[in-house]
Amino acid sequence: MKRWFAFILDRVGPLDIAVGLVIVVAIGRLIERPIAGVEAPITSDTVLLACFGITALICVFRLALGLIQYALRFGSGSLGVARTVLDEAIRMKVAVVFMALLLVIVPILPFVISGDEPLRYRVQSFLSYSLMLTSVLLSLMTIFLACGTLSNEITDKQIFITAVKPISRGAYLAGKWLGIVMLDAVLLTVAGAAIYGFTTFYLAQLPPADMLDAQALRDEVLVARVASRPDPKIPLEDRVWMMVEQLEKENPGAIEQLGRETAMELGMMGAQRGKLMEWGRTLAHNQYADQVLKQWKSVGPMRTEVYVFDELKPLITEWQAKVQAWNDAKAAAESSGQPAPPLPQREFIQLRYKIKTSKNVPDNQIIMGVAYNGQRRMIKMTTGSAQIITLPVDFISDEGVLEIAWHNPLPTNPTVTFSGSDGMELLYKVDSFGPNFLRTMLAMWIKLAFLAMLGLMAATFLGFPVACLLALLIYGAAVTSPFLTDSLRSFGNKPEDTFGAIEMVMKYIASGVTTLVSKYADYPATSQVVDGRLFSWGSTGSCLLWIGLVWTGLIGSLGWLIFRRRELARVQV
Structure with a gap:
């Protein structure tokens, strides 16, 4: 026991604890009222908590890092190299700066977010800023550390000492990568625990603005939800063929003419009329398909459109089971003379929508009618921004279906369109916040x-500055690949002149690079957890497969091949 206590003091450091306690007590005593000019309610209590959080994170980090270093001291080969990387990390100024920023800023963030906002927005802001900060700082630290730990050893000729030892270059690279990954794991665990703790045990316990704010925090933020997309009440394919049949009934010559156009393209002008009519129906179907889809996503003046959410049977079944269990418990309590149990907490789902209008409307707002579960109401919808209607779960029918009817009530209203793939969706809970945060x-x-393997690969054949630049360029392209893909669609489309031809070549090169790294942005775990959406184990497994195994494996193999063939020193006789 004494040995472990001495080990903890040695790793954490009595000075760390003493300085941290002095800072906590001193600042807590000095500040007795809110600081003027700061929106957040910073008082002596909040400063005390922030200082305590900073001290705790630093101590826990140093203790965890010391435990890993102690465990690796008995290893050799790759494990020995990993331990030297950990020792080097706490001596490298660049890495220490990023680690210090992370361990200091995260505990401060909960107390500098504006206290005037509803609680759900404060929690979302903290999650967004803290997770983004953690991701960016650790990514930059990983790249600089990975590039520096190898390229500096080669430049300073320290690698000659390792080269004479019985360890292969592949095992040497693997040890470097393992050390960086273990350091990332420690920092991510400490930062993640702090973010989760401040979210659930501090921010979530603050008084909400009202009952709706508390409900939104519980059902829209600290939760893991999935989205269900609507289907038309009449299948779109049936609508298309109905329009084709109507056209054929009213103007059969138009169908035949469309068939002749197809015959001309196929070079079969001698086709019989029956074949021409068949080709004409197919061409009319293809022309009407896009039109029907756009009509279904839009609600014109004096029109009503019905959207059907099905596959909700598990939700209503689970709720009905809870109600039945409460009824059984109530009946048993009444028969035994006991007080009735409390009612089960009512569960809710969220209808999220985002609209645009065919013309500008005053204040970007328009009056629309909506009906669900037999209830009708008029609501004011804002264009260009997502809005949410909260509905009780028991609005779903016993068959697991919820119908939403939108009505455009005024002839002077513009056409309202539910924009984008997420123009309208139904969100409901499938998991809790904790497991979702863990998967993130x-x-x-x-x-x-x-990124650790990418930095090591770059350092196998480049110096520190150029290796960092290459790794940062690939990282930047990977993170911004969705934006770059959209931007490149309108770039380099005029190859008539020399400058346009150069733009087109640049577009193809940039498109190729963006396509290669686009998988990195396909797993937006941070935005999912901030928005209260599920980042599933399937998505985590897919991320592990493609980024953790395929990408990391390919980059590591490339780095090993380059490093294996690189001449580190020339033998002179």
Whole structure:
């Protein structure tokens, strides 16, 4: 026991604890009222908590890092190299700066977010800023550390000492990668625990603005939800063929003419009329398909459109089971003379929509009618921004279906369109916040493991500055690949002149690079957890497969091949 206590003091450091306690007590005593000019309610209590959080995170980090270093001291080969990387990390100024920023800023963030906002927005802001900060700082630290730990050893000729030892270059690279990944795991665990703790045990316990704010925090933020997309009440394919049949009934010559156009393209002008009519119906179907889809997503003046959400049977079944269990418990309590049990907490789902209008409307707002579960109401919809209607779960029918009817009530209203793939969706809970947050941290760690291997690969044949530049360019392209893909669609489309031809070549090169790294942005775990959406184990496994195994494996193999063939020293006789 004494040995472990001495080990903890040695790793954490009595000075760390003493300085941390002095800072906590001194600042807590000095500040007795809110600081003027700061929106957040910073008082002596909040400063005390922030200082305590900073001290605790530093101590826990140093203790965890010391435990890993102690465990690796008995290893050799790759494990020995990993331990030297950990020792080097706490001596490298660049890495220490990023680690210090992370361990200091995360505990401060909960107390500098504006206290004037509803609680759900404060929690979302903290999650967004803290997770983004953690991801960016650890990504940059990983790249700089990975590039520096190898390129500096080669430049300073320290690698000559390792080269004479019985360890292969592949095992040497693996040890470097393992050390960086273990450091990332420690930092991510400490930062993740702090973010989760401040979210659930501090921010979530603050008084909400009202009952709706408390409900939104519980059902829209600290939760893991999935989205269900609507289907038309009449299948779109049936609508298309109905329009084709109507056209054929009213103007059969138009169908035949469309068939002749197809015959001309196929070079079969001698086709019989029956074949021409068949080709004409197919061409009319293809022309009407896009039109019907756009009509279904739009609600014109004086029109009503019905959207059907099905596959909700598990939700209503689970709720009905809870109600039945409460009824049984109530009946048993009444028969035994006991007080009735409390009612089960009512569960809710969220109808999220985002609209645009065919013309500008005053204040970007328009009056629309909506009906669900037999209830009708008029609501004011804002264009260009997502809005949410909260509905009780028991609005779903016993068959697991919820119908939403939108009505455009005024002839002077513009056409309202539900924009984008997520123009209208139904969100409902399938998991809790904790497991969803854990999967987010795992996905972040997998991406950091890839960046560690990327930095090492770049350092196998480049110096420190150029290796960092290459790794940062690839990282930037990977993170911004969705934006770059959209931007490149309108770039380099005029190859008539020399400048346009150069733009087109640049577009193809950039498109190729963006396509290669686009998988990195396919796992937006951070935005999912901030928005209260599920980042599933399937997504985590897919991230592990593609980024953790395929990408990291390919980059590692390339780095090993380059490093294996690189001449580190020339033998002179």
